[in-house]
Amino acid sequence: MAQNKLAPIETSFSKLMGVQYPIIAAPMFLVSNEDLVVAASEAGGVGTFPSLNYRPPEKFKEALTNIKSRTKKPIGVNIIVNKSNTRQEGDLKIALDAGVELFITSLGNPKSVIQDAHKNGAKVVCDVTNLEFAKKVQDLGADGVIAVGAGAGGHAGPISPLVLIPWLKSELQIPIIAAGGISHGGQIAACLALGASAVSVGTRFIASKEAGVDIAYKQAVVSSTPEDIVMTTRVSGTPAAVINTDYVKKLGTDLPWLLKSLKDNPMTKKYVVPLIHLMGMKALEKSATNPSWKTVWSAGQSVGLVDDILETAEIYRRLVNEYHEAKQSLP
Known part of the structure; x- marks a missing residue:
């Protein structure tokens, strides 16, 4: 139509x-x-x-x-x-x-x-x-x-x-x-x-x-289910939904103890949060355009309705x- x-x-x-x-x-x-x-x-x-x-x-x-x-x-x-x-x-x-x-x-x-x-x-x-x-x-x-x-x-x-x-x-x-x-x-x-x-x-x-983005990212959205989406703070320090790839499973979904402590500390927060954001952006950029085993793909639960x-x-x-x-x- x-x-x-x-x-x-x-x-x-x-x-x-x-x-x-x-x-x-x-x-x-x-x-x-x-x-x-x-x-x-x-x-x-x-x-x-x-x-x-x-x-x-x-x-x-x-x-x-x-x-x-x-x-x-x-x-x-x-x-x-x-x-x-x-x-x-x-x-x-x-x-x-x-x-x-x-x-x-x-x-x-x-x-x-x-x-x-x-x-x-x-x-x-x-x-x-x-x-x-x-x-x-x-x-x-x-x-x-x-x-x-x-x-x-x-x-x-x-x-x-x-x-x-x-x-x-x-x-x-x-x-x-x-x-x-x-x-x-x-x-x-x-x-x-x-x-x-x-x-x-x-x-x-x-x-x-x-x-x-790379075709592998698009195919991951098509093949994933809502159960494949997890929340992680590893990308930006703020909880973010990503596809639970093998790399995400290996990495874990929480910030390392030291980074979390620095992020929560009022004295260091303003310096650490931009650094975490920058690191996360770099990881997402590499995954979206040049996938490897170190893959972080952002997506929501509606992947289950995308065929x-x-x-x-x-x-x-x-x-x-x-x-x-x-x-x-x-x-």
């Missing part, structure tokens, strides 16, 4: 962003590249990517220029807003100059991003895992929150989406975007029924033809069709 023949899914988020479908192709470290971002936005959703996928900053600027020349539809950029990201201010300026419509903030205080983005007419949504932080970013002027629940890839939250979404909905006035374990249109219908106005889909797009590697446009078609079918099948 042609993309433009599918019925749109209208929510407060789709209206906010001016898109057909409230489905964000989540910003994934190393996975989200120019092709994936363009294909997702052209398919009627919002393609996004982390600014740190392109290094140095000149490469980030070049990527944005290329993306904006290939699609006139909204795109998004993820910016890490903790102190370990020394590129935060510069990347934000580059993205605003390029006309980026959506910013996704994670791992820190989004105040400056919200203020500067709003001056440019851009929207900002913030990753949250609980109500306390969600209220804080709402008070700062965020346009929405991404409710990262249990089952998500990468830095997953601890709370089930079945609880997290309606809990946030009952307390917030801004749109809620559900994230964690979503790779089927029926789950999108469930999330909207719970009070979300959009979804952020990550793992499903790892197994896309456009994703910029094939498809073009991004086809993934969107399936998600939207499944969403409408799920709605019609309800008693």
